[in-house]
Amino acid sequence: MSSAASNPRPQPPQPKQEETRYVCGGDLLFVSYNTRCCGEEVSLRPGDKIECSACNYPVLFKKRTRRIVEFQAR
Amino acid sequence: MGKQAMGNIAYNQLRRMDTLLYLLVYPQKPLLTTKTIELVGYDKLGAGQNATVAVMSYSGYDIEDAIVMNKASLDRGFGRSIYMKRFNDGIKTYDEKNQVVIKEDIIARPDRDGQNFGKMRVLDNDGIASPGEVVRPKDILLNRQVPNTSGGYKPAPLTYKGPEGESYVVDKVSLYSDTRNKLQCKFLVRHTRRPEVGDKFSSRHGQKGVCGTIVQQEDLPFSERSICPDLIMNPHGFPSRMTVGKMIELLGSKAGVSCGRFHYGSAFGEPSGHADKVEAITDTLVKMGFSYDGKDFLYSGITGCPLQAYIFMGPIYYQRLKHMVIDKMHARGTGPRIQLTRQPTEGKSRNGGLRIGEMERDCLIGYGASMLAYERLMLASDPFEIHVCRECGLLGYYDHKRKSGICTKCKIGDHMATMKLPYACKLLIQELQSMNIVPRLKLANA
Ligand SMILES: [Zn+2]
Ligand SMILES: [Zn+2]
DSSP: OGGGGGSOOOOOOOOOOOOEEEEEOTTTTSOOSSSOOOOOEEEEOTTOOOOOTTTOOSOEEEOOOOSOOOOOOO | OOSSBOBOOOTTTTTOOOSEEEEESSOOOOSEEOHHHHHTTTTSSOOOEEEEEEESOOTTTTOTTOEEEEHHHHHTTTTOEEEEEEEEEEOOEEEETTTEEEEEOEEOOOOSSSTTGGGGTTBOTTSBBOTTOEEOTTOEEEOEEEEOTTSOEEEOOEEOOOOTTOOEEEEEEEEEEOTTSOEEEEEEEEEEEOOOTTOEEEETTSOEEEEEEEEOGGGSOEETTOOOOSEEEOGGGTTTTOOHHHHHHHHHHHHHHHHTSOEEOOSOOOTTSOOOOHHHHHHHHHHTTSOTTSEEOEEOTTTOSBOSSOEEEEEEEEEEBSOOHHHHOOOOSSOOBOTTTOOBOOSTTTTOOOOOOHHHHHHHHHHTOHHHHHIIIIITSOEEEEEEETTTOOBEEEETTTTEEEETTTOOOTTEEEEEEEHHHHHHHHHHHHTTOOOOOOOSOO
C-alpha cells in the first residue's frame, strides 16, 4: 500500500482548469478559544496534494458559494 | 438525554462531520432536575425544552398517546431541529499489474452546455458543490467520472438523495487525501425541521407519543393569566403507566418557574436529602397564586366559556425524538423489481412496495375476498404467462417462427395451453426440476 504513493501517476486527459481557492481546516475541527485558527486560503489545481500551504494541515474546506442564495423561513 | 432525544451532542457539534446529526435549535435546561443530574453535568448539554402541558382531552386527535401541539409555539421555535447528513465520495484508483496505478477517476469540470446542466447547478468549476447552495434530489454534489476501456471517461457522479420539495442546504464541504494521496470529499447537507404531524416526542418519564394535530393558538384553552399550553396530553396516559413522577415534575416545574428557582425532583423527601417535597411545592404554588393541586381554571379557546373541570397544567421537560415522518414516509405505485423473482423490491431506500404478508393474506382468505387476494398476490406482484403442455404437464415455450407454443419434451405444439401464474411459482417449478423433482401441471379446463 505504501508504495502506491510513489508510483508514477498517469495524467488523465482533462480540460485545463483554473485554480480554485479553499480554506485550511487547521484547528477548526477542535474547540479551542485561545489557539488561533489557521484559516489560510489555499489555491489548488486538479491533482495537487490536499494540504495547507502554511501549516501543512491535511484537511481543507471549500469556501462558501458566491452565488446569491434565497432561503425560505418557515 | 436519552439516546433518541435531540439536543446538543457536544460543544463542537457544528464543526463535526457526522454521518447523521440531529440537533435541537434552542435547547433548554430542565426546570426540575435531580442532584445527580447536576453532579454529572447532564444538564450542560440540553436535550429538550420546557413545554407548558395541559393534561386534558382535545379534539380526538390525542388518542393512543398522541399529543396536540400549539402552532404558535412551533412558530416560536418549540421543537425545531437541525438534521445534518453526510455524503462521501472521492477518486478511486483501478490497480492492474502489481499495484501500479493504471487508471483513476477524475473530478470533471461541470458541463455548462450539456443537457445535464440542471443537475450540475450547484457545482463549482472544480466539479465540487460549494457550501450554501440549496440542493434538490438528484443534484450532483461531486462530478466524478470513471475511466472506461476505450480510454474515455463515463460519468459516475455523487448525487444528493432526499425528499422532494424540501430545501436541503450544503452546509460544509471538506477535502482531504486518502492513503493513496487521492482527493476525497465529504459533504454535509443540512435541513431545518419544524415539528409536523407524526413526529415523535417524549417526556423524561418514557411517555412517548406522536404529534396528532397542530392547533392554532386561538383555539387552545387559556387560563385567567392568559397562559396557553404548548402541548396537550391526554390523561389516559397516566393510570396504566403509573408515571407519578411526571405529575410531580409538572408541580415542581410550575413552582419553579413561578418562584424563580430550579427545583429538585428526587424521589425521596427524607430530612437529610435536598428534594423539594410535594408539600413544600404546594405551599409555593399557593404563595404564587395558583391552586395547591396544580390545577388551573381554563377557558375554552373555541367557545370562550370556562371548561367544566379544572385542568392540571404546568411545564414538563419534553424531548423531541429523532424519529420523524419525513424520514419514514413512503408510498409506491409501480417501481423496481428484484431480478430473480420479478417481485417488487423491499424497503424505502429501494423504492419498494408494501408487502401483503402472511397474516394479511389470511384475512383476505378468511373473508373470502378471492379476487382481492388474486389481484394483490399475483397481478400487482409478479404475473407471468406460461405455456403448458396438457399432455405431459411440463412447461413449454412460445416459438415465434411457428407462432405457437411448443412442448420441450413432446417436441410438438398440439396440446399447448397458456396460463398466468406468479413468476415465483414458475421459478419454483424450474428449481425443483433442477433437483430431479418433476412437478406437473394438470389443467382442468384450457
Ligand atoms: Zn493552515
Ligand atoms: Zn408435452
